[in-house]
Amino acid sequence: MAALECWRQGHDVRIIEKSSTRLLSGDGFTIGSTAIQALRHWPDLVEENERIAFHPWASWHKITGEKISGPAPLFGPTERKEETQNDGEEAPRTIYRHSRPKFHKMLADQAEKQGIYVEYGTRVVEYYEQSIAGKAGVVLGNGERIEADVVFAADGIGSKSSSAIMGHMVPARSTGFAIYRTAFPVELADADPMVRQRFKPLNDGTPVVEVWMGEGIRATLGRSYDEMSWTMNYPDDGEESESWSTLVDPETVLQKTANIPGWPEAGNRLIRLTPKERLHDFKLMWREPQPCWVSPAGRIVQIGDAAHSFLPSSGNGATQGMEDAISLATCLRLAEKNNLCWATRAHNKLRFERVSCLQLLGILNQETRHLSANAKANTVPTKPIGLMAAWIWRHNPERYAIENYEAARAHLEDGKPFQNSNIPPGHVYKPWTIDEMLRAIAAGELHLDGEWE
Numbered sequence: 001m002a003a004l005e006c007w008r009q010g011h012d013v014r015i016i017e018k019s020s021t022r023l024l025s026g027d028g029f030t031i032g033s034t035a036i037q038a039l040r041h042w043p044d045l046v047e048e049n050e051r052i053a054f055h056p057w058a059s060w061h062k063i064t065g066e067k068i069s070g071p072a073p074l075f076g077p078t079e080r081k082e083e084t085q086n087d088g089e090e091a092p093r094t095i096y097r098h099s100r101p102k103f104h105k106m107l108a109d110q111a112e113k114q115g116i117y118v119e120y121g122t123r124v125v126e127y128y129e130q131s132i133a134g135k136a137g138v139v140l141g142n143g144e145r146i147e148a149d150v151v152f153a154a155d156g157i158g159s160k161s162s163s164a165i166m167g168h169m170v171p172a173r174s175t176g177f178a179i180y181r182t183a184f185p186v187e188l189a190d191a192d193p194m195v196r197q198r199f200k201p202l203n204d205g206t207p208v209v210e211v212w213m214g215e216g217i218r219a220t221l222g223r224s225y226d227e228m229s230w231t232m233n234y235p236d237d238g239e240e241s242e243s244w245s246t247l248v249d250p251e252t253v254l255q256k257t258a259n260i261p262g263w264p265e266a267g268n269r270l271i272r273l274t275p276k277e278r279l280h281d282f283k284l285m286w287r288e289p290q291p292c293w294v295s296p297a298g299r300i301v302q303i304g305d306a307a308h309s310f311l312p313s314s315g316n317g318a319t320q321g322m323e324d325a326i327s328l329a330t331c332l333r334l335a336e337k338n339n340l341c342w343a344t345r346a347h348n349k350l351r352f353e354r355v356s357c358l359q360l361l362g363i364l365n366q367e368t369r370h371l372s373a374n375a376k377a378n379t380v381p382t383k384p385i386g387l388m389a390a391w392i393w394r395h396n397p398e399r400y401a402i403e404n405y406e407a408a409r410a411h412l413e414d415g416k417p418f419q420n421s422n423i424p425p426g427h428v429y430k431p432w433t434i435d436e437m438l439r440a441i442a443a444g445e446l447h448l449d450g451e452w453e
């Protein structure tokens with residue numbers, strides 16, 4: 001997305017990628033309406049996005065599978081009302097779920113249509129910058145160097161760029177949970193009549209995701225039009241890793257479900273049908289919000305997961321990465337060629353507080369809704385906290401950058417006052433740490449000023 005936006009805004013782009021070919025693994029993610037709206041510049045993407053997206057409803061269950069409520073759309077009547085932005089964009093009326101492989105392919109295909117070909121099998125081992133020459137670069141595994149005016153570090157969690165930006169890698173710590181996750185062709189699941197019946201779509205074809213919740217365990221199980229997918233959050237037993245390539249045998253999962261009283265047979269059958277090479281075991285890690293995404297001379301800038309990792313409960317990892325891409329490409333367009341370092345810094349200023357607020361929502365959802373609290377109270381939320389709030393969807397990262405670039409730059413360069421307005425209205429941003437938030441949540445003392453919902 002960063003390459004596409006840079007191309008659209010007049011920059012020359014090269015993309016380098018360590019994997020030897022397109023990485024079409026992973027299951028699904030949510031793409032928020034700010035990112036969906038941004039596709040409107042690309043008619044082919046608008047069409048393909050609608051073709052590959054699905055819009056599930058959700059039903060809520062005890063860990064025994066007994067239904068508590070639903071199925072219902074993930075948007076209630078208030079969110080579905082006809083509300084328009086001042087440039088005519090509509091409030092989202094549905095949630096966009098996507099297969100990551102299909103979404104990734106869609107963007108990569110579009111880049112190729114613009115003549116941007118990913119250089120696969122190109123691993124970065126180090127980032128560097130030269131402030132006097134006004135250049136930044138990367139050193140590759142084979143010792144070769146590639147230089148540019150600006151280098152985007154979009155290399156995901158554990159980005160190698162942190163050493164050049166902060167002088168150290170960003171420490172990660174366990175949340176205490178890991179997640180099994182998979183997606184595979186729906187025909188494999190449909191082969192079992194109990195599984196087929198249990199997870200069948202509504203009469204009009206709308207897919208339904210079942211959420212099963214118990215103490216320390218939370219599973220989501222459901223289908224899109226052509227894939228069956230399930231996830232299970234479980235207490236981390238110390239053997240997982242934070243990697244999208246760690247696989248696990250379904251038998252290991254079945255050993256866990258054997259110890260969950262009342263766990264439904266349909267769940268076990270689904271797990272048994274899961275292809276081994278499609279079942280991932282991913283450790284859920286926390287990282288403190290990092291306010292600085294830009295190197296000292298302003299020539300290296302982190303975007304996406306490299307700048308800010310999200311818990312799955314935030315539903316925002318891919319969306320915020322795409323917002324970053326649009327904001328950064330816009331700031332670079334607005335800057336003078338000899339002033340690119342201020343473009344990257346201004347982009348960082350315009351983005352960090354918003355992203356940090358969304359990271360906080362992910363923690364809140366994980367801690368208060370998803371696992372322990374629900375299991376004890378035996379009551380289940382029907383929506384994540386705040387994730388459909390207007391301050392989240394009523395944001396256009398390109399317009400925001402255009403309207404605020406100069407003020408953010410003047411704030412950073414000349415010390416003039418500047419307040420972001422892409423965070424909850426009335427909220428005055430204060431730096432926070434994960435421990436402070438966890439303590440406040442546990443004590444029931446977390447008070448967020450402003451309108452978060």
Ligand SMILES: Cc1cc2nc3c(=O)[nH]c(=O)nc-3n(C[C@H](O)[C@H](O)[C@H](O)COP(=O)(O)OP(=O)(O)OC[C@H]3O[C@@H](n4cnc5c(N)ncnc54)[C@H](O)[C@@H]3O)c2cc1C
Binds near residue numbers: 304
């Ligand atoms: C294989 C994979 C599967 C995923 N599956 C899911 C999923 O099912 N659900 C979900 O919610 N999220 C998934 N994610 C994460 C999700 O895609 C991201 O949170 C989000 O899209 C933000 O994207 P990003 O571009 O910042 O980072 P990523 O999507 O992680 O992309 C980073 C890219 O940088 C490349 N890279 C890393 N290090 C180097 C290096 N040293 N040199 C060159 N290239 C490098 C990686 O190979 C990768 O292609 C997955 C990520 C990956 C990499």
